[in-house]
Amino acid sequence: MQNLKDFKASKLAKIFNQFFMVSMWVLGIITVFFVLLLLFLILKDGLPYVTWDFVIGLPSEIDAGGGIGPMLLNSFYVTILSLLVSIPISLGAGIYLAEYAPDNKLTSTIRVCVEGLSSVPSIVFGLIGIALFVEYFQIGLTIIGASLSLAMLNLPLLTRVSEESIRAVPHSYREGSYALGATKLQTIFKVVIPVAMRGLITGLSLVAGRAFGESAVIILAGGVNASAEMWDFSLFSPGGTLAVHLWYVQSEAIVPDAKEIAHKSAAVLLFVVLAINLLFRIPLWWMERKMK
Amino acid sequence: MQQTNSTASKMSGRHWRLMFSDQVFKWFCLFSAIVLCVVLFSIVFFMGKTGVLTFEFVKVTEYFFSLNWNPGFDETATYGAGIFFIGTILLTLLTLIISVPISVGIAVFLAEIAPTRLKETVRPILDLLVGIPSVIYGFLGLTILVPFVAKVFGTQLGDGLLAAALVLSLMVLPTIGRISDDSIEAVPQKYREAAYAMGCTKLQTIFFVVLPAARRGIVSAIILGMTRALGETMAVVMVIGNVPQLAESLVQPTSVLTSNIVMQIMAVPFESTWNYALFFMGFSLLVVALLLIVFVRIINNRSEVQ
Incomplete structure (x- = not known):
């Protein structure tokens, strides 16, 4: 009798199990397909109609047929400027955390700051941008204001990816370099960074893609308009x-x-x-495959 | 003799130069790390300082609990930000209700069920989704989800909490999914083997062994997704309708903290109560996000100790 009960229970458990497996498969496949479908729809509805005139054309406020030239240029310009500002600081901070940081209060404070900074909502960086550039420096909504506010947003993520990729370099490489009489600085630049380059580039592409698509910061610190002419590289043009x-x-x-x-x-x-996300990674995938 | 001397001095000159640049670089790195702290502290300090000015003109209780948001530049202006706080809380809860089961389900699927090949295809796709700009998600919501919601509910406009929550769920899904996936993957294999040896089915193993073992990781994943949902701006602005009123249904246009800041800040002068009130909304978001991060840190530290 007891055996029969157990047998039934296990049979029920098996049915539940089967049901669960099937539903997980369905959930997994449907979600991924759904998201890919949405992205595909965006590309399908827009990309075939994009012409060169649209890409580099000037926008129009009233008539049909306006382009996105100055905005697209601004996107690249602001992204690159913000990266130029944030890369040295983040790389320095990443190297400090991975190579130098002793296990003390200061280090854990720095770590808390990096995590804290990465949790700051992007709109707060925009508000700081308004306060700093529009109100304090009185330069209005500009490219430089947008770039510097965006640079603050880039800092924590870039620091984290730098630290992680530098930490991933095996310790034996460093020991080999020290054994040859290299200083710490030489070891970092000639051995550690070249080996960590793979991770650094992946991380950089992640941050660059995020900066390129960021909108809340730009709308507050750079405004909604771009320059009225194409190829305007002035730092004080509108930063939309x-x-x-x-x-x-x-x-x-x-x-x-x-x-x-x-x-x-x-x-x-x-x-x-x-x-931005894929191009940076393709050579890396390819290299990895070759290594195998 | 002379020659050796000069080589020696050359050597030591080079030695000193190397030591010197070594030290300079170390200080540069430390300085960079400290810059990050300074940026964070100045942001918190400055947001707080500007935001608190609100309370020279508005009572604290009115600001947090009143639902009358009628900002302006005359005597009749009222600054009851309650609707936005309620809106943000509702939106975040609704987002979590929709996204947590799905994302944890995806994580279980990826870590426990899917064959290796599928895992290796789906994981990079999810990572890629984290990097899609929020305006793109907002645009998707606006062109596909909002009309869909309007059709299902039979309302004229589909803007509102439901549309915003759906868009946000889509956005936090890869975040929660991938972090939970990593923490489930990190559960030692021997736990599962022990469960199977006791005669557990896969379902029982997952629910009674693997998920409890990975719970800290899953909780921190959910909190990280929550901070993303709390602070998300443009995607929400595009689908929530931007009317400063309390939502009476899921499909009524309303506003949350972030969307209200963006929609109003451009129209107000810096030195006005209105502006300070908006800055305090930003400050509140900042404080909540920082508290959540501290919470995640505590959870993770505890799991390391164990």
């Missing part, structure tokens, strides 16, 4: 980027073809972000 423009045409603009512009802008934005 493509991501901000996408929001702007969708909700505020009055041009008749706002909808098409939004679709095309979204497709270009997504395409560039995917390209």
Whole structure:
């Protein structure tokens, strides 16, 4: 009798198990497909209609047929400027945490700060940008204000990826270098960083992609408009980027073809972000495969 | 003799130079690390300092508990930010209710069930999704989800908490999913083997052994997803409707802290109560996010001790 009960229980457990397995498979596959489908829809609705004129054309406030040239340029410009500011600091901080940091109060304080900074909502960086550049320095909504506010946002993530990739370099490499009489500085630059380069580049692409698509910071510190002409590299031009423009045409603009512009802008934005993420990694994947 | 002397002095000159640059570089690295702390402290200090000015003009209880948000520049202006705080809390809860089961499910699927090949394809895809800009998610919400919600509920507009929560769930799914996945993967294999040896099915093993063992990691994943949902701005702005009113249903246009800051800050002068009130909203978000991070740190430290 007892045996029969056990047998039934285990049979029930088996049925539950089967049901669970199937539902997990369905959940996993459906979610991934659903998300990919959404992204595919964005690209499909926009990318085929994107022309060269649209990519480098000037935007228009009233007539149809405006382009996104200055915004796209601003996106690249602001991203690169923000990275130029944040890379030296983050790399320095990452190297400190991975190579020098003794196990003491100061180090754990720094670690808490890095984590804390990475949890700061992006809109707060935007508010700081307004307070600092618009109010204190009185320079208005500019590229430089947007870039520096964005640089603050980049710092924690970039520091973390630097630290992780430098920490991943095996200790024996460093010992080999010290045994040859190299100083710590020489070891870091000639041995550790070249070996860690793989991780550093992946991390950099992650941060660059995020900076390229960031909108909340830019909208507050750089404004919604871009320069009225193409190839304007002035640091004090309005700092609106493509991501901000996408929001702007969708909700505020009055041009008749706002909808098409939004679709095309979204497709270009997504395409560039995917390209930043993938292009950096393809050579690395390829190298890895070759190594195997 | 002379020659050896000069070589020696050359050697020591080189030696000193190397030692000197070594030290300079070390100090540069320490300085960089300290810059990060200074940035964080100045942000907290400055946001707090500007935000607190609100309370020279508005009572604390009115600010947090009143639902009358009628900012302006005359005597009749009221600054009851209660609706935005309630909105943010509701939106975050709704997002977690939708996204936690799905993302933890995905994590279980990836770590325990999926064959290796599938794992290796899906994981990079999820990592890639973390990097998709929030305006793209907002745009997706606006063009696909909002009309869909409007159709299902039969309302004219689909903007509101539900649409925003759906978009946010999509955004935090890869974050929660991947971190939980890593923590489930980190559960020692012998735990599972012991459970199987006792005659457990896979389902029982997952629910009674693996998930409890990975719970700290999963909780920190959920909190990290929560901070992302709390601070998310543009995706929410695009689908929530931006009307400063308390939501009476899931499909009524409303506002949350972040969306209200963005929509109003550009129209107000810096030295006004209105602006200070918006800065204090930012400061509140900042404080909550920092507290959550400290909480995650405590959880992780404890699991390290054990």
